[in-house]
Amino acid sequence: MVRSTQLRLLPCKINEATIDSPKILADDFAALGRLQLDVDAITADEQTQRLGALLIANVYPHDKTKTKLPTELKQSFRDGPDYVSTPDLIATYTPETNGGKKLSKTELEHTYRAYIGCINAQTMATELSRFCHAHVMHNAQWLIERSFQEAFTAIPDIAFGIDTVVPDESAQRVAVRLEFTGTPTGTMKGAEPTGKSVRFYEYVTYAFQNGKIGRVWNIVDWESYRQQLRQE
Secondary structure, X not given: OHHHHHHHHOOEEEOXXXXXXXXXXXXXXXXXXXXXXXXXXXXXXXXXXXXXXEEEEEEEOOOOOOOOOOHHHHHHOOOOHHHOOOOOOXXXXXOOOOOOOOXXXXXXXXXXXXXXXXXXXXXXXXXXXXXEEEEEEEOOEEEOHHHHHHHHHHOOOOEEEEEEEEEEOOOOEEEEEEEEEEOOOOOEOOEOOOOOOEEEEEEEEEEEEOXXXXXXXXXXXXXXXXXXXXXX
C-alpha cells in the first residue's frame, strides 16, 4: 500500500526541486535518525484539487544518548520554540461550537483576500476588526496589530501576495501560501539590510469562527530571507 501511494505522489515538485524518488527524501533525513510524520490537520479544496496539511514531525536519533536535536534540525526551527513543539496544534484545539455563522467556500476566500488587502493598505487600526476576532491566537501568542509592524518597519515596501489559497467550507479553515516581496531597510530576524530585494514565503492556516479569523498557525521561511541578503 505504501509503495503504491508513493507511485501516485511521485514525481512531484517541492519548492524548486523535483522529487522523483522516495530515496531523495529519505537521504535528506537519514542523518537525523528515524523520522515519523503525523498528519495534524488537512484543509482541502476538492474543486481545485489542492490541500494544505499540517504535519507533526517526530525525530528519533540513531544515538539514543543524545538529548538535543541535531544541528540541522535546530537550524530549521531556530525562529521560535513554538515551531518545534507547540501545545496548541489544531488536533488538540477545540473551537467554540456556538452554532455561529459559517462562511461558504467563496465567502472564506473573499474574506481572506479582503483581510490581506487591509494589511497591504496598512489600515489594520480601523479595518482589522472586520476580519478578526478581538483576541486571535497566533501559534502560541496573541495576534495584535503591532504584530505586523516589525515587517513594515524592516521592509517599508513589503507586499503580501497570495500565491495559493485553499478554502475548506466544512472545516471553516483557509490554508495559504503567502509570497512576500520588498527591499529591507532595517534589521529583521537577525538579518541586516544590504540593499537587495527579497522574495520569501509563509505557510499558514486560518481557523474561522462565526465568520471571522479566530486562530492562526504559521511558519515563515526566514532562512531563505536571510540567505538572499547574505548572497554576494
